[in-house]
Amino acid sequence: MRYFQALLYLALLFAPAWFLPSAQAEILRTSVPSVLLVDDATGTILFSQKADSAFFPATLSKLMTAEVIFDALKRREVTPETLYPVSRHAWLKGGAPSGTSTMFARINSTVAVKDLLQGLIVVNGNDSAIILAEGLGGSEEAFTRRMNERAAALGMAHSRFVNATGLPPAAGQKTSLQDMIFLARHIYRTYPEYFALYAQPSFEWSRVFQRNRNPLLGQGINIDGFAAAGAGKNGYSAIATAQMNNRRLFLAMTGISSDKQRTAETARILKWGFDNFERKLVYNAGALIGEAAVYGGTKGSAALKTVEPVAVLLPKANPPQLTGKIRYQGPLDAPVAAGADGGTFTLFAGETVVVEVPLVTAEAVENGGLSGKAWDAFVELTLGWIRKYR
Structure with a gap:
């Protein structure tokens, strides 16, 4: 099977007013080495700078720890009332003796999953993470394998x-940053009942009252979730989400030089994202936008359609010309059912990916029999090599 591509020049599909010259939109410049800013509703990438570079996540790893627990709760493998024991290992490595952030779970006690989640998310407890890992996985090592599987x-x-x-x-x-943004959006969308924990202002355990350890909360920039990591070999890092005027943005950054810069750049970049873009509908749900070649069918192609509305955020001033690329693994083998996987549709502004959405087949194509397959085989052998693919 080959990956086929087709380019669509979307300037022809939109009202010309979209592309009339106007005042230049504010250009974002930042000294933060790695940044990714995404609009949640449309998936539009508003700003990206070294977003696919690998970095050490430090305490941001706990987002993955939480997701594994959320998934187990959703599948009823455990309940919020399930009790897990506090081992000596969890107490020494992540509890009071460790000198790290902790919920102060007492050694040899038991703690309910709902309380451990508050310890994990609200006060960034390392003991909470290890207790949950040992409780669900049997050991932290086994739980880590599960993290990687998820x-x-x-x-x-x-x-x-x-x-x-x-x-x-x-x-x-x-x-x-790409993976962290994806994970944060997944948690927000899939587990709304637990997402609220990220904005919980405080938590008390073992008679120790602690405020939420995310320094970005309460800074007047409407942040209501996720985490910040302290200085390490990557510098300071942050994953944040904020909502304003019925829009939600997700921001990820790493390589920041100081806590002060992290707070200032988080506020500035989020404000830029909220102030300088507006939503534009590109395609309605179910819109036909292309075709995929079919091998051995009663017809040589199947129409492709969008699953959900395709919308993007574009600069309010001087919006760019967009191009679209359909990419699918094909040709599709007949018979092809309506609603089958039709690959992806990616929107570009220049060379920058703006949004990528799935496509499905809009029609069924029946098996064309031996004669149809023989003809398609001849066409594929004689002409298939000249198709543009990768």
């Missing part, structure tokens, strides 16, 4: 985890 299943191709906390030493533990 990451792979979710498509987080740049991520690998070796512990549940992000504490060093953790040779080989890595991720990318």
Whole structure:
């Protein structure tokens, strides 16, 4: 099977007013080495700078730890009331003796999953992470294997985890801003009942009251979720989401030089994203936007359609010309059912990916029999080599 591509020049599909010259939109410049800013509703990438570069996630690893627990809760493998024991290992490595962020779980006690999640998310407890890992996985090592299995299943191709906390030493533990943004959006969309924990202002355990350890909360920039990592070999890092005027943005950054810069750049970049873009509908749900070649069918192609509305955020001033690319693995073998996988449709502004969405077949194509397959085989042998593919 080959990957086929087709280019669509979308300037022809939109009202000309979209592309009339106007005042130049504000250009974002930042000294932060790696940044990714995404609009949640459309998936539009508003700003990207070294977003696929690998970095050590440190405590941001706990987003993956939380996702594994959320998934187990959703599948009723455990319940919020399930009790897990506090082992000596969890207490020493992540509890009061460790000198790291902790929920202060007492050694040899038991703690409910719902309380451990608050310890993990609200106060960034390393003991919480290890207790959850040992409780669900049997050991932190086994749980880490599960983290990697979940990451792979979710498509987080740049991520690998070796512990549940992000504490060093953790040779080989890595991720990318792309993967972290994807994970954050997945948590927000899939587990809304647990997402609220990321904005919970405080948590008390063992008579120790602690405020939420995310320094970006309460800064007047409408942030209501996710985490920040302290200085390490990658500098400061942050994953944040904020909502304003019925729009939600997700921001990921790493390589920041100081806590002060992290707060300032988070506020500035989010404000830029909210102020300078507006939503434009490109295609309605079910819109026909191309065809995929079919091998051995009663017809030589099948129409492709969008699954959901395709919308993007474009600069309010001087929006760019967009191009689209359809990419699918083909030709499709007949018979082809309506609603079958039809590849992806990617929108570009210049060479920058703006958004990528799935496509499905809009019609069924029946098997054309031996004569149809013979003719298609002849065509493929004689002409297939000149098609543009990769």
